[in-house]
Amino acid sequence: MICGSRHCFDLSKDGYINLIPHAVRSKYNKDLFTSRRETSRHGLFDPLIDAIRNKIEDTAPSRSRELRILDAGCGEGSHLAAILSALQKPDAPDILGVGVDIAKEGIRLAAKSGVPAIWCAADLAGSPFADRQFDVILNILSPANYQEFQRLLRHDGLVIKVIPGSRYLQEIRALFQGEAANQPSPAKGLADGRTIDRPSPAGDSTTPRPVPATGRTAELFGRNFASVDVQHVEYNMLVAGEALEHLLRMTPLSWGVPEEAIQQAAGQGPLRVTFDYEILCGRLNE
Incomplete structure (x- = not known):
């Protein structure tokens, strides 16, 4: 790839572009x-x-042109990959997805x-x-740079920021703090005495609904963008086995927790876990 100043950036052997001019240390x-x-x-x-796909489909600019989506703080790219897949439709204009993260291991x-x-x-x-390259900027559970978002967003574009709610992974937090975590009923977690090794959503567990945004993050978002819409998404899932172990290991809540404690928590059986988010959507102040 060649920038406007004619600097050349080659794809790495793994297929990504390194645009970081200095070494970066990360706990991720x-x-x-x-x-x-x-x-x-x-x-x-x-x-x-x-919920994010619905936001993009309902409020993103007209699909008469290529839709450009930037995931700022994309990590290993699973969120962007899932969103791109969900948005693809036959005979629809192309979608260009760009994932950016400072952590090379994720990229x-x-x-x-x-x-x-x-x-x-x-x-x-x-x-x-x-400037003005993206129709949608995603910022999912990641630090933001609103000045850059304002520069990169097209005039009719949309910024979608996801922040954790107060109950996000509360059972895991309690588990690692030595408190009693919520336990699922055996009937929903076991089959013939065996653990079901997959998540199982509760019957009415997905309840998207608008709620007032709270906290400094939401207030700062509102000062930087107009027409702010807030949606609260909360659901719980029954998680066990391999899925539970990966969930425990992917969250910073496990940082500093002894390996033995993580393995013990992963092996203790099904755990009903709460996922609680606020989705903030905004446009440029003009």
Whole structure:
């Protein structure tokens, strides 16, 4: 790839572009990103992905042209991959997905996934993209740079930021704090005495509904963007076996927790886990 100043950037052997001019240290390592990818594969983020897809379909610019989506802080790319797949429709205009993260380990995994997107190791504080390039900017459970978002977003574009609600992974937090976590009923977690090794949503567990945004993050978002819409998405899933172990390992809640405690928590049986998000959508102030 060649920038406006004629600098050339080659794809790495793994298929991503490195646009970070200096070494970066991050606690987000390959193991964490691998577990997040596997957590996504088990379907634990599916209701969130569905809500984001609906937001894009309902409020994004007209699909008469190519839709350009930037995932700022994409990690290993599983969220962007799922959203791109959900938005694809026969005979619809093309979609260009671009995933950016400062953690190279995440970008490496994203590039190796085979998902047709552009994966970049880059710093949001100085992103390499030209002005007004994206119709949608996603910022999912990741730090934001609103000044850059305002520069990169097209005039009729949409910013979608996802922040954790107060009950997000509350059972895991309690588990690692030594408190009693919620336990599922045996009837829903066991079959013939065996653990079902997959997530199982509760019958009425997905309840998207508008609620007032709270907290400093939401207030800051509202000061930077107009026409802000807030949607609260909360659901719970019964998680066990491999899916539970990956969920435990993908969250910073497990940082500093002894390996023995993580293995013990993963092996204790099905756990009903709460996923609680606020989705903030906004446009440029004009």
